[in-house]
Amino acid sequence: MKNVLHWSAPEGTGDGVLYKVKYSVYGVGKWIKKSECRNISRTWCDLSSETSDYEEQYYASVKAFLHGMCSDWIETTRFNPLTDTKIDPPMVSVSSTEKSISVILTAPEKWKRNPEGESISLAQVYPGLQYNVSVLNKKTKKRWWFSVSNNTLVVPWLEPGTAYCVSAQIHVTTPLLNSGFSKEYCIATLKDKTADQTITILFGYVLPVILVVLFISVACYCVHRYIHVSKQKHPTNLVWHYTDKCKERVFIPCEKIVVNLITINVDEYKPSRESIHLSEGKSPRYYTVYNGTEGKNLPPKEVLETKQLLDISHEVDIFSKGDQTRNWPSYGQAGTKNSLSQKNEGNIEYELDVRAEDFSPTQKLMELRLKEKSSAPRELLGEPHLVGGLDNITVGQPYCPQLEVRAADPCLGQKLEELNLKMVPPADTLLGEASINLVDLGTEKSGQTSCPPLETIAQSLQDPAAKDPEKENEQTILVDWDPHTGRLYIPTLFSVENEACEAVFQCDDPDKEGILSRLYEKQVSDEASEDREMYLLQFKEQWELHVKMED
Amino acid sequence: MKGSHFFLCLFSVMCCLNLMLANGSKIFLFGPCRISMSLNEIRSGFTAIKANIQARDSIRTVSILSHPHSLHKIKSSDKCCIIHHLFNFYMDKVFKYCMTEDSYVNRKISSIANSFLSIKRKLVQCHNQNMCKCGQESTEKFEQILTNYEGLNVTSAAIKSLGELDILLDWMEKSR
Numbered sequence: 079m080k081n082v083l084h085w086s087a088p089e090g091t092g093d094g095v096l097y098k099v100k101y102s103v104y105g106v107g108k109w110i111k112k113s114e115c116r117n118i119s120r121t122w123c124d125l126s127s128e129t130s131d132y133e134e135q136y137y138a139s140v141k142a143f144l145h146g147m148c149s150d151w152i153e154t155t156r157f158n159p160l161t162d163t164k165i166d167p168p169m170v171s172v173s174s175t176e177k178s179i180s181v182i183l184t185a186p187e188k189w190k191r192n193p194e195g196e197s198i199s200l201a202q203v204y205p206g207l208q209y210n211v212s213v214l215n216k217k218t219k220k221r222w223w224f225s226v227s228n229n230t231l232v233v234p235w236l237e238p239g240t241a242y243c244v245s246a247q248i249h250v251t252t253p254l255l256n257s258g259f260s261k262e263y264c265i266a267t268l269k270d271k272t273a274d275q276t277i278t279i280l281f282g283y284v285l286p287v288i289l290v291v292l293f294i295s296v297a298c299y300c301v302h303r304y305i306h307v308s309k310q311k312h313p314t315n316l317v318w319h320y321t322d323k324c325k326e327r328v329f330i331p332c333e334k335i336v337v338n339l340i341t342i343n344v345d346e347y348k349p350s351r352e353s354i355h356l357s358e359g360k361s362p363r364y365y366t367v368y369n370g371t372e373g374k375n376l377p378p379k380e381v382l383e384t385k386q387l388l389d390i391s392h393e394v395d396i397f398s399k400g401d402q403t404r405n406w407p408s409y410g411q412a413g414t415k416n417s418l419s420q421k422n423e424g425n426i427e428y429e430l431d432v433r434a435e436d437f438s439p440t441q442k443l444m445e446l447r448l449k450e451k452s453s454a455p456r457e458l459l460g461e462p463h464l465v466g467g468l469d470n471i472t473v474g475q476p477y478c479p480q481l482e483v484r485a486a487d488p489c490l491g492q493k494l495e496e497l498n499l500k501m502v503p504p505a506d507t508l509l510g511e512a513s514i515n516l517v518d519l520g521t522e523k524s525g526q527t528s529c530p531p532l533e534t535i536a537q538s539l540q541d542p543a544a545k546d547p548e549k550e551n552e553q554t555i556l557v558d559w560d561p562h563t564g565r566l567y568i569p570t571l572f573s574v575e576n577e578a579c580e581a582v583f584q585c586d587d588p589d590k591e592g593i594l595s596r597l598y599e600k601q602v603s604d605e606a607s608e609d610r611e612m613y614l615l616q617f618k619e620q621w622e623l624h625v626k627m628e629d
Numbered sequence: 630m631k632g633s634h635f636f637l638c639l640f641s642v643m644c645c646l647n648l649m650l651a652n653g654s655k656i657f658l659f660g661p662c663r664i665s666m667s668l669n670e671i672r673s674g675f676t677a678i679k680a681n682i683q684a685r686d687s688i689r690t691v692s693i694l695s696h697p698h699s700l701h702k703i704k705s706s707d708k709c710c711i712i713h714h715l716f717n718f719y720m721d722k723v724f725k726y727c728m729t730e731d732s733y734v735n736r737k738i739s740s741i742a743n744s745f746l747s748i749k750r751k752l753v754q755c756h757n758q759n760m761c762k763c764g765q766e767s768t769e770k771f772e773q774i775l776t777n778y779e780g781l782n783v784t785s786a787a788i789k790s791l792g793e794l795d796i797l798l799d800w801m802e803k804s805r
Binding site: 134137155160161204205206251254 | 668676680684798
């Protein structure tokens with residue numbers, strides 16, 4: 079405790095004023111002159127050593143001298159070193175870690191008479207000495223206050239890498255004393271490596287992994303949803319409605335199919351290719367017609383047989399594809415030719431607007447229909463029967479409307495579609511015409527007995543044996559036909575059946591099934607055997623077909 | 630930010646603690662006697678009138694409490710006894726006679742007297758439990774004080790004693 083007596087110079091006096099100082103201890107009452115402060119011109123006197131016992135109280139007194147004159151002794155008030163001492167701020171030293179700073183506070187020492195003397199801290203003088211510490215966060219400008227009794231303070235949970243400034247004061251509760259604040263000591267907490275590592279790990283590893291997992295899971299979820307959850311729809315054209323419309327179980331596609339067609343101009347003598355195409359569709363019907371005409375001349379029993387055959391033939395038709403349909407044009411043409419040539423039928427126009435709903439396009443239905451049709455001709459057959467002796471013209475007529483009816487008949491739609499899709503190569507048409515010619519010839523020559531075996535062709539393929547015992551020896555005949563060259567090669571044709579048959583035609587009784595498979599037609603040519611050569615020649619001439627005969 | 634919240638909390642707690650401590654309740658050990666009390670009120674009251682009272686005491690040569698034997702020299706085992714005697718002394722022989730023309734000073738003296746009274750009751754408890762055994766030293770010391778006191782007239786002795794109150798308080802502070 080450095081106790082210095084200060085006084086102020088008397089007013090109105092210049093330099094040359096001298097002072098002397100004395101002091102006394104309270105209770106003793108004995109004034110002691112301070113020798114060091116005798117006749118001094120300064121206005122202060124250090125009485126620290128004299129007042130070093132802080133358990134005593136003191137008085138001091140000053141007297142001024144000027145030019146031999148002196149003032150009175152001026153006494154101070156009672157001086158209590160404990161309560162009247164000004165305390166210096168504490169010494170502050172700080173150190174820091176990542177998240178904390180530690181502050182070490184040192185109270186000033188009691189004044190020592192000589193430097194070697196024992197140092198006494200103020201904390202011993204003032205038992206209730208405390209430190210008020212303020213910690214300022216430089217970043218956020220927040221200030222915290224701490225009041226500590228011991229001389230170390232650890233401030234925990236600080237932000238890493240942030241500067242903090244620490245200032246402290248000494249606070250004594252009784253007597254109430256406060257020192258000034260020490261100057262600020264600033265220190266920055268260490269940068270937190272673990273935080274950096276955490277951030278690195280988090281953004282470098284964890285986050286990507288999470289994202290990837292998320293992505294995969296989302297993808298899996300989408301796939302799962304696509305597979306299991308979402309309702310799968312069939313394409314509309316694969317959805318079939320069940321209906322009993324056509325007296326049988328029928329499945330009808332939902333999608334509407336619009337087939338717009340068909341204008342057919344069938345010229346009398348020049349059946350165009352379109353008519354052929356058209357007639358393709360009707361070819362099965364023409365079969366029936368033909369068979370009808372046959373049946374009319376045959377005994378009823380045989381008519382029944384033909385009916386059966388017809389049925390078979392229709393079935394065959396249904397099964398037949400590709401190649402067989404290719405043949406149909408020829409039949410059709412033959413049929414139309416027959417009817418047209420004799421009847422001079424003009425134009426047949428078919429305008430079909432067929433809707434899928436109305437279709438009963440299944441094959442089964444087809445069969446049914448065909449059977450119905452086949453039965454229809456049977457009925458129709460009656461008429462021709464009555465008429466009697468009617469040639470193909472009369473037969474042809476009644477069938478014409480029927481053809482139209484059929485064409486309009488939705489059940490045939492599928493067939494029509496097929497037919498539309500197919501182009502008949504020129505060779506076919508040629509073939510067809512050739513066959514037509516032959517048919518003409520055949521009908522002329524064989525008359526009523528002539529077999530219009532065009533239809534029967536197909537039967538033979540399917541179950542020839544069942545129908546006709548006579549055909550035990552029949553074989554499957556392979557026909558090699560090259561559309562490019564137009565060659566038709568029928569190796570076993572003659573060996574199997576009547577020689578009379580030409581390459582294209584083979585004669586048979588109408589009720590007999592033709593051996594002929596899909597590609598060619600049977601033709602009754604028993605009687606025409608002698609004309610065979612001629613036909614062939616004609617055939618060659620007209621169609622430039624090369625027919626090789628092998629015996 | 631959690632840290633800052635925590636420190637706000639800590640700071641407020643410390644403020645509360647500080648206030649509580651400032652208002653009172655420090656534990657003083659006078660030998661075996663353990664008393665929880667506050668000297669702040671007395672200290673602040675006395676600081677307000679200290680200069681006034683000490684100025685009234687013109688007698689430098691006599692000290693009631695500190696001379697010839699300082700209070701600080703008393704052994705801690707005797708403290709309980711001496712403080713008990715001192716409080717009785719102040720209640721009986723000092724405050725009663727410290728009437729001044731300054732009502733402010735009088736009020737302060739009155740409030741200090743009240744604080745003394747409350748502390749005295751606690752000291753009486755210790756004394757009734759026979760914790761405060763008065764040794765010879767303490768007895769002699771107190772007799773010395775009475776001698777000093779009685780050497781002066783009642784008023785000046787009372788004012789002197791009141792002016793030495795900070796000596797008493799400083800001594801008591803060391804007993805914590």
